Amino acid sequence: MPGALRGPDRLAFLLALVPYLQDHDTVSVTDVAAHFDVTPERVRDAVTLIAVSGVPGATNQYQHGDLFDIQWDEFELNDRIVLTHLVGIDDAPRFSAREAAALIAGLQYLSALPENADRAAIASLMAKLTRGASAPPTQLLAEKSGSADALALIATAVQADVQVEFDYLNGAGEHEHRFVDPLRVESVDRDWYLRGWCHLRSAVRTFRLDRLVDLRVTDRPRTGQPVSALPDRLFEPSAEDLTVVVELPESALPLLADYRPERVTDKVHTEKVDGDRCRVRLRLASFHGLKRLVTGLPGTVTVIAPGEARRVVADWAAAAAAQYETPAAPTERA
Incomplete structure (x- = not known):
């Protein structure tokens, strides 16, 4: 009563x-x-x-x-x-139509995250924003990334408290079969990452969702690894990492934050060379990771050492350039 x-x-x-x-x-x-x-x-x-x-x-x-x-x-x-x-x-003050539309778009984005699988509260809040705006907000739909299906499967696994299974294309370009306890999904810019306990490595690992192949929800229960087991940083150095020396303008050092966020300005790992250029030692999981770095900073970064790293980048650049070669006309070949 x-x-x-x-x-x-x-x-x-x-x-x-x-x-x-x-x-x-x-x-x-x-x-x-x-x-x-x-x-x-x-x-x-x-x-x-x-x-x-x-x-x-x-x-x-x-x-x-x-x-x-x-x-x-x-x-x-x-x-x-x-x-x-x-x-x-x-x-009482009200949101403008544009403010309400921006908030609704943000809520649509949040509703795609696995931890927000119960979307009733988000839907109710979007409805209240629509009714409470000073004018009808513009109808917007947040763009879904190519990882939307993977996010939905991971959310299902989290709710069922089971593992996920997939083939993973690692940084060296090799496929490995993994069973993982999903712990958290995070995004960096436009890329999504799954963080979880990897049963192959018996450790916490981070996986890019766009590299997961044939992702499936299993019936194998999770082993109970707590979310607190996750490191604070998304990317952690490993004893198996490779050291690479690159050269770039000193003003461009902050652009390497995704690769060495804790040491890009550390003088022990930064060496001044001619003019305003400097050399920095990076640690990467494989030399293939340099492809993304060079592509993202064209004309800015030069790979100095080791020789194998230079060869990997040179071969990759040559293969890319070959795609643009125009075949000679029949008369020219004659």
Whole structure:
């Protein structure tokens, strides 16, 4: 049985009741009582009090337009509550149509994350933003990444508390079969990463979603590795990492933050050379990771050592350039 409300509880109930009624065009007294866990009599008394409350207008007197109003026939005959006039609440600042649209787009993005698999609260908030904006917000749809299907499968595995299974294209370009306890999904710019306990390596590992091949949800239960087992940083150095020396302008050092976020400005690992250029030692999982670095900073980074790293990048660049070669015409070949 719902208990009697104390003074502070009565005030909190009244403050929560008006927005609730505003969100419901028509609602029965019994439904309101069940929602707030109070008696129907308490709801009727509160509605009666609200109907004679308001904000004094310019005359400092409570005129008809200065008070809340309800459909009294519905209330007295059918025990239903329908607000017909609001005061005070409508004067509160509102989001503009553009602000509401931006927030709704952000919520659409968040709803794709596995940890937000229960999207009821997000959908309710988007509906409130739409109703509460000063004008109808522009209809926007957040672009879904190519990893949307993988995100959905990982969310299913998290809810079922089971492992995921996939073939993974590692940094060396090799496929390996993995069983992983999914712990967290994170994004860096446009790339998504799965962080979890890898049963092949018996350690926490990070996987790019666009490198997962044939991702499946298994019936193998997770081993109970806690989320607290995850390192603070997304990318952690490993004893198997390879050391590479690259040369670039000193002003471009911050662009290497994704590769060595903790040491790009460390003088021990940075050596000044001619002019404003400097050499930096990086640690990568494989030399193939240099392809992404060179592509992202064309003409800025020069690979200095070791020789194998230079060969990998040179071969890759030559293969790319060969795709643009124009075959000679028949007469020219003759």
